[in-house]
Amino acid sequence: MWRAVVAEQRYVRSDSVTRSARFYRKMFRRSWTADQVVLVADEGDRMIGQLVASREESPINKHVASIGMAVAADRRNRGVGSALMAEALRWGRAVGVEKLALSVYPDNDAARALYRKFGFVEEGRLSGHSKKAIGYRDEIVMACWLIDLPSGVSAGPSRPG
Numbered sequence: 001m002w003r004a005v006v007a008e009q010r011y012v013r014s015d016s017v018t019r020s021a022r023f024y025r026k027m028f029r030r031s032w033t034a035d036q037v038v039l040v041a042d043e044g045d046r047m048i049g050q051l052v053a054s055r056e057e058s059p060i061n062k063h064v065a066s067i068g069m070a071v072a073a074d075r076r077n078r079g080v081g082s083a084l085m086a087e088a089l090r091w092g093r094a095v096g097v098e099k100l101a102l103s104v105y106p107d108n109d110a111a112r113a114l115y116r117k118f119g120f121v122e123e124g125r126l127s128g129h130s131k132k133a134i135g136y137r138d139e140i141v142m143a144c145w146l147i148d149l150p151s152g153v154s155a156g157p158s159r160p161g
């Protein structure tokens, strides 16, 4: 499934799949820890969606977890992505993550709509941050706070003045 999504080229950062099936099997075995959740949507023995959320490693960023997700092309727009995201939020709250973050390409309307639906707001735009086989791409940074906004922190991009 992941190979097919990567082959679409325009949605995810990866340009190729370098990890082995063994790597993923091992990752799926430790699917829910305080530092990471690995969620899989399946249909019988077919994997149709996945989401990985991992806490940042540095102690000063550990309250933040970053998300990557994908649904098989022929199973999109049926609520699979929403179900995965709802479970990721449940994980985040259960393990004390304060903020979920991700980046998305500007023309990925379906993903941006899904993230907005779950309360993610756009924090900024990284210019040419991805250098993919198809060319440079900007990244939109989005985030969702799971706690009340700490004092002095703004929810969206800071504006001059």
Ligand SMILES: CC(C)(COP(=O)(O)OP(=O)(O)OC[C@H]1O[C@@H](n2cnc3c(N)ncnc32)[C@H](O)[C@@H]1OP(=O)(O)O)[C@@H](O)C(=O)NCCC(=O)NCCS
Pocket (backbone or CB within 6 Å): 005, 011, 012, 069, 070, 071, 072, 075, 076, 077, 078, 079, 080, 081, 082, 083, 102, 103, 104, 105, 108, 109, 110, 111, 113, 114, 117
């Ligand atoms: C993003 C992705 C994971 C969403 O998964 P999904 O199973 O299709 O998600 P859902 O069906 O739960 O929700 C999709 C939402 O996007 C909306 N949507 C779909 N196409 C859209 C478009 N072109 N413009 C605006 N909204 C759109 C749907 O209406 C739906 O919203 P709703 O629940 O309010 O009706 C899936 O499109 C995907 O795997 N894309 C390729 C990989 C990818 O982009 N990964 C994320 C990288 S940041």
